[in-house]
Amino acid sequence: METYWTYSRIKAIAVAVVALVGAIVLAYAGSEKILTYLIPAYIWAIVAMGWTAIFRTGQFSLGQGAFMMIGAYSSAILTTSVAETTQITSAIFQLPVLVGMLIAAVISGVLAFIIGAITLRLGGIFFCIVTLAFNEVIRIVAVGLPHWFGGVNGILAPFPGPFGIDFQHSKRPFYLLTLMILVLAAIVFWRLDKSRIGSRFRAVAANKNLAEHTGLHLAKYRIIAFTVAGTFAGLAGALFGHYLHVVTPTLFGMAEAIMVLIMCTAGGTRSPVVGATVGALVLSPLGDYLTSKLQGGKLMVFGIIVLLVAFFLVNGISSAPDSIKDLIVGRMKKVRA
Amino acid sequence: MSAPILELKNISKHFGNLRALDGVDLTIEEGQLTGLSGPNGSGKTTLFNVVSGFYTPTAGQVIFQGKDITKLRPDQRAAMGLVRTFQSNVLFNDASVLDNVVWASSLRSRTGSLAAFIGTRKHREEERAIVAKAREILEYWGFSGQEKILASELPHGDQRRLGLAVASATDPKLLLIDEPVGGIGGEERENVVRHIKQLQERGITMILVEHHVKTILAIAERFVVLDFGRKIADGAPLEVAAQPNVIEAYLGTRG
Amino acid sequence: MPPLVVWIDALIVGFSIIMVASGLAFVWGVMGILNWAHGQLYMVAAFLVFSMYARAGLNYFLVLVITIVVIGAVGIAIERILIRPVANKGFLAASVVTMGLSFALQGFITVVYGPSLKAVPEVFSGKVSIGGVFVSWQRIVVVAIAIVAMLGLYYLINRTRMGLAMRASAQDGTVAGLFGVRTGRLFAVVMFVGSALAGLGGGLLAPVYSVDPTIGGRPLTLALLAIVLGGLGSFKGSVIGGLLFGFASIMLAYYIGTWYELILFGIIILVILFRPQGMFGKAEARV
Numbered sequence: 067m068e069t070y071w072t073y074s075r076i077k078a079i080a081v082a083v084v085a086l087v088g089a090i091v092l093a094y095a096g097s098e099k100i101l102t103y104l105i106p107a108y109i110w111a112i113v114a115m116g117w118t119a120i121f122r123t124g125q126f127s128l129g130q131g132a133f134m135m136i137g138a139y140s141s142a143i144l145t146t147s148v149a150e151t152t153q154i155t156s157a158i159f160q161l162p163v164l165v166g167m168l169i170a171a172v173i174s175g176v177l178a179f180i181i182g183a184i185t186l187r188l189g190g191i192f193f194c195i196v197t198l199a200f201n202e203v204i205r206i207v208a209v210g211l212p213h214w215f216g217g218v219n220g221i222l223a224p225f226p227g228p229f230g231i232d233f234q235h236s237k238r239p240f241y242l243l244t245l246m247i248l249v250l251a252a253i254v255f256w257r258l259d260k261s262r263i264g265s266r267f268r269a270v271a272a273n274k275n276l277a278e279h280t281g282l283h284l285a286k287y288r289i290i291a292f293t294v295a296g297t298f299a300g301l302a303g304a305l306f307g308h309y310l311h312v313v314t315p316t317l318f319g320m321a322e323a324i325m326v327l328i329m330c331t332a333g334g335t336r337s338p339v340v341g342a343t344v345g346a347l348v349l350s351p352l353g354d355y356l357t358s359k360l361q362g363g364k365l366m367v368f369g370i371i372v373l374l375v376a377f378f379l380v381n382g383i384s385s386a387p388d389s390i391k392d393l394i395v396g397r398m399k400k401v402r403a
Numbered sequence: 404m405s406a407p408i409l410e411l412k413n414i415s416k417h418f419g420n421l422r423a424l425d426g427v428d429l430t431i432e433e434g435q436l437t438g439l440s441g442p443n444g445s446g447k448t449t450l451f452n453v454v455s456g457f458y459t460p461t462a463g464q465v466i467f468q469g470k471d472i473t474k475l476r477p478d479q480r481a482a483m484g485l486v487r488t489f490q491s492n493v494l495f496n497d498a499s500v501l502d503n504v505v506w507a508s509s510l511r512s513r514t515g516s517l518a519a520f521i522g523t524r525k526h527r528e529e530e531r532a533i534v535a536k537a538r539e540i541l542e543y544w545g546f547s548g549q550e551k552i553l554a555s556e557l558p559h560g561d562q563r564r565l566g567l568a569v570a571s572a573t574d575p576k577l578l579l580i581d582e583p584v585g586g587i588g589g590e591e592r593e594n595v596v597r598h599i600k601q602l603q604e605r606g607i608t609m610i611l612v613e614h615h616v617k618t619i620l621a622i623a624e625r626f627v628v629l630d631f632g633r634k635i636a637d638g639a640p641l642e643v644a645a646q647p648n649v650i651e652a653y654l655g656t657r658g
Numbered sequence: 659m660p661p662l663v664v665w666i667d668a669l670i671v672g673f674s675i676i677m678v679a680s681g682l683a684f685v686w687g688v689m690g691i692l693n694w695a696h697g698q699l700y701m702v703a704a705f706l707v708f709s710m711y712a713r714a715g716l717n718y719f720l721v722l723v724i725t726i727v728v729i730g731a732v733g734i735a736i737e738r739i740l741i742r743p744v745a746n747k748g749f750l751a752a753s754v755v756t757m758g759l760s761f762a763l764q765g766f767i768t769v770v771y772g773p774s775l776k777a778v779p780e781v782f783s784g785k786v787s788i789g790g791v792f793v794s795w796q797r798i799v800v801v802a803i804a805i806v807a808m809l810g811l812y813y814l815i816n817r818t819r820m821g822l823a824m825r826a827s828a829q830d831g832t833v834a835g836l837f838g839v840r841t842g843r844l845f846a847v848v849m850f851v852g853s854a855l856a857g858l859g860g861g862l863l864a865p866v867y868s869v870d871p872t873i874g875g876r877p878l879t880l881a882l883l884a885i886v887l888g889g890l891g892s893f894k895g896s897v898i899g900g901l902l903f904g905f906a907s908i909m910l911a912y913y914i915g916t917w918y919e920l921i922l923f924g925i926i927i928l929v930i931l932f933r934p935q936g937m938f939g940k941a942e943a944r945v
Binding site: 126188198206306321327372373377 | 924
C-alpha cells in the first residue's frame with residue numbers, strides 16, 4: 067500500500083506553506099517598492115500557469131497577451147465611470163471593480179472557448195500562427211473603435227474599493243488581492259493537472275495519435291486547457307489594468323505573449339504551477355528593474371537569459387537543482403570510467 | 404449468419420496523383436482473424452488509416468456494425484469498439500508502463516470531466532478500479548513488476564507487446580494490428596502470436612497487417628492481399644498464398 | 659477599378675512581404691526550423707543601412723551588398739551557434755531560442771541606437787511617369803531588385819544540384835545526404851540565403867519606410883500569414899502568398915478603409931480553417 071504522505075509530498079506542501087506565509091508577511095512588512103515589483107510578477111505568474119497548461123496539451127499559444135487585453139478592456143469598460151472619461155459611449159455600466167473583473171474573466175473565458183473550438187482542431191503551427199494573428203486583431207479593434215475602447219489613449223480603469231478599503235494610497239491591498247487570485251489560480255491549475263483531466267492532457271501531448279485512437283477527443287482537452295488559461299489570462303489582464311489605472315491598446319501584445327512563453331520555458335514546464343511562478347518571479351522583477359535602468363535593456367537581457375536557459379537547463383530553472391545534480395553526477399561518472 | 408462487423412465499400416484514397424487505395428471492397432465477419440498483406444506501398448497502412456479514421460477516404464464508405472462511420476473521428480470509432488495499433492510511435496513514450504495502460508483506459512470511465520476536476524467519491528472509486536484493471540492487463544501480458552519503467556526504456560519486442568496490451572485496454576470489438584511482430588523474432592514472436600490467438604478466443608475480431616506471410620498462415624482464417632492499392636486476393640490463407648498473382652506481386656517487387 | 663498608383667503600391671507592399679516571407683519559408687521548408695528572429699534580421703539590416711548610408715555616407719549599393727553579406731553571415735551564425743545544439747530537443751526548444759534571440763536583437767539595437775525613429779533619405783530621387791501616374795524611382799528600384807532576387811532564388815532552387823538537395827531535404831531530412839552535398843554546407847547556404855533575403859528587404863525598404871527598433875515584429879507576422887496563405891512547404895506558395903497578401907492589403911485598404919487589416923486577417927484565418935494547406939501546400943497537413 068502506498069502512503070499518501072510521501073516525503074516529497076510533505077516537502078512540497080511545506081515549501082508552499084512557507085512561500086505563502088512569506089508572501090503574506092511581505093504585504094505588511096515589505097516596502098512599497100518591493101510590492102511594485104511583486105504585483106506584476108504575480109500577475110504574470112497567473113498568465114504563465116495558463117500557458118503551461120496549454121503547453122501540457124501539446125500546443126503553444128501566442129495569444130495569451132490578447133486575452134489579457136480582452137480582460138483588461140472588458141473590466142475597464144464595465145467599471146469606468148462617466149466622470150473619469152469623456153467620449154466613451156460604452157462607459158455606462160459603472161460596476162464595482164471586483165464584479166467587473168469577474169465578468170471580464172468570464173468574457174475572456176467564453177471568447178477563449180469560441181476561439182479554441184474553432185482553431186484547436188488545427189493544432190500545431192497553424193494554431194500558433196492564428197493566436198499570433200489574434201494579438202494583432204485585438205489591437206486593431208481597440209484602436210479602431212475609439213468610442214468603445216478609448217482609442218489610442220485608452221480607458222481609465224478605476225481603483226478597486228470593496229468594503230471601503232483604500233486601494234488608492236497604498237499598494238498593500240492590491241498586493242493582497244493579487245496574491246489571493248494567484249493562489250486561486252495555482253489551486254485550479256494544480257488540481258486540473260492532478261486530476262484525470264491532467265493525465266489526459268499528458269496523453270494528448272505525449273502521443274496524440276495513440277490518444278485519439280484510444281478514445282480521447284483531442285480537441286476537447288485542448289479546448290479545456292485553452293479556456294481555463296484564457297479565463298485566467300483575462301482576469302490577470304483586468305488586474306493589471308486596474309493596477310496601472312489605464313488600459314491602452316499597446317499594453318499587451320505579441321511581445322508580452324512571447325515573454326510569457328519565455329517565463330514558462332525558463333521556469334520549467336514539468337510542473338503545472340511551480341515553473342511558471344518561478345519564471346515569472348525571476349524574470350518580471352528583473353525586467354522591470356532593467357527597464358528602469360536602461361532603455362531596451364530589458365529586452366536584451368531577457369533574450370540572453372532565455373538563450374542561456376535553453377542551453378544549460380533543459381527543463382528550466384525550477385529543475386535546476388536536478389539539472390546541476392545530473393551535471394555533477396555525469397562528470398563524476400566520466401571521471402570514474 | 405450475423406451481419407458482418409466491418410464493411411468497406413469501394414474505398415479509394417488519393418493523394419494528389421497517387422492512388423494509395425483504389426476501389427477496395429472488404430467484408431469482415433465477427434470473430435474472424437484476417438491477415439492483410441502486400442508488397443511495400445500496396446496500401447496496407449493506408450487502409451488501416453481509413454478504417455481507423457485517421458484518413459477520410461476520397462471515395463467509398465466504411466460501415467461498422469451496420470453503421471456508416473465514414474465521417475467519424477478516430478476517438479468516436481474507438482468508443483464504438485474499433486481500435487488500431489500503430490507500427491511506429493506505438494506508445495506514450497515518456498510515460499510509465501502502467502500509465503500507458505491507464506491512459507488508454509479512458510473509454511472505461513463513466514464519470515465526466517467536472518466530476519474529475521472536483522474529485523467526487525464516485526470518480527475516485529472509478530479511477531481506482533481503472534488502475535486495478537490496468538494492473539490485471541499488465542499481468543496478463545507479462546509486465547508484472549515493470550509498472551514504473553518508462554515505456555521508451557523497454558526493449559523493442561516488449562514495446563510491441565505493450566502496444567497490444569494498451570490496445571486491449573480499450574475493450575475493442577474490432578482490433579486492427581499493424582505489424583505486431585515486426586522486428587522481433589523467435590520466442591518473443593511466438594509469445595505475441597500466442598497472445599493474439601488468446602484475444603481471438605475472447606471473441607475480438609482482428610485484422611493483422613503483416614509482412615511475414617508465415618505468421619499469417621499460422622493464425623489467420625482469411626488472407627487478403629493488396630497490390631498498388633487494389634485487392635488482388637481474398638480467401639483461405641493457403642489458397643491465397645499459392646495464387647500466381649500473389650506470388651508475382653511479392654517476387655516482382657521484392658526480388 | 660482602383661487607380662494605377664494603388665496597384666503600384668500593392669506591388670511594393672507585396673514584394674516587401676515576399677522578401678521576408680520567402681527567406682523565412684525557405685529556411686523553414688528545407689531545415690524545418692522557424693526562425694522567430696527573422697523579422698529582427700530585417701530590422702537590423704535597416705539599421706545597418708542607416709548607419710552606413712545615412713550617417714557615414716557610403717555608396718548605397720555598396721552598403722546594400724555589405725548589409726546582405728553581414729546579415730547572411732549572422733544567419734549562418736544563428737544556425738551554428740544557437741539552433742544546432744537544441745535541434746534535437748524539439749520545436750519548442752528551437753523556437754524559444756530564436757524568440758530569445760529576437761528579443762536580444764531588438765534590445766541590443768535599442769540600447770545602441772536608442773528607441774526613436776530614424777530617417778533614411780531617399781536614394782533615388784525623382785519620379786517617372788508611368789501611364790500618367792508619377793511613381794518614384796526609389797520604389798521602382800525596390801521592386802526591380804526584389805524581382806531579381808526572386809528569380810535568383812528560383813534558379814538556385816530549381817536549376818542547381820544544391821537546389822535539388824534543398825528540395826529533397828524539404829521532403830525528408832535524411833534524403834539530402836544522399837545527394838552528395840554535405841548537409842552542414844547545405845544548411846549554411848540555406849541560412850545565408852534566407853537571412854540575406856530578409857536583410858535585402860530591410861535594406862531596400864529603409865529609405866521607403868521609417869526605421870526604429872520595433873519594425874521587426876510586423877513583417878514576421880505578415881510573413882507567417884503569407885506563408886500559410888500560400889501553403890506551408892511550398893516556395894512557390896510563399897512568393898505567391900506574399901504577393902497576394904500585399905495586393906489584398908492595399909486593395910482592401912482602398913475599398914474598405916480603416917478596417918482592412920481585420921478583414922485581411924479574418925480571411926487568412928478562414929483560409930487556415932478550411933484549407934490549412936493554403937494554395938500550394940502539402941496536402942493532408944494533419945498536425
